[in-house]
Amino acid sequence: ETGVTQSPTHLIKTRGQQVTLRCSSQSGHNTVSWYQQALGQGPQFIFQYYREEENGRGNFPPRFSGLQFPNYSSELNVNALELDDSALYLCASSLEQFEAFFGQGTRLTVV
């Protein structure tokens, strides 16, 4: 059984650019949640995908969007990057409402 993997682990983008982060969910899991963790803060819920449909969204603007694929892997897309988007982005996968397992995160730096 493989765990949750995220790619890339680090990346640097310029303000105004677009970025795509990827998450491979744990085997057998059909739900993926994305979180943003700014420095010194706890993770903040962005949105969740369940069986390829968005299933709840936190207080993030529409330039944060996502996808979930038939194999339940997921992408987080952020358009028009701002400096404040610099953070650690975490994904967590679960089977339905059971325990969610986190990935190691992608560290995004916007300059």
Place this chain on the structure above:
Amino acid sequence: AQRVTQPEKLLSVFKGAPVELKCNYSYSGSPELFWYVQYSRQRLQLLLRHISRESIKGFTADLNKGETSFHLKKPFAQEEDSAMYYCALSRSGYNKLIFGAGTRLAVHP
């Protein structure tokens, strides 16, 4: 507003001392409460959930609905307990978690 507050950014204790990491929450309804832990260079992982009422690695947490608190306790801290601890809540299950800012626990020899 739904909110989780962890008032201490850092808690520093000596090995063998009791530990209490504070967590207060604001939520309209009956949330589920969790403690997550992140050890150095490891990913965030579940420590315990209030519904299960388990003791994990010697840690316990009791949900006090009157005080809207879910403090994490351990009678005798160990050096390996040093980590970042996050309190979190959800409306139901493990999804759409609302996290506190976290408390760093440092256990000194």
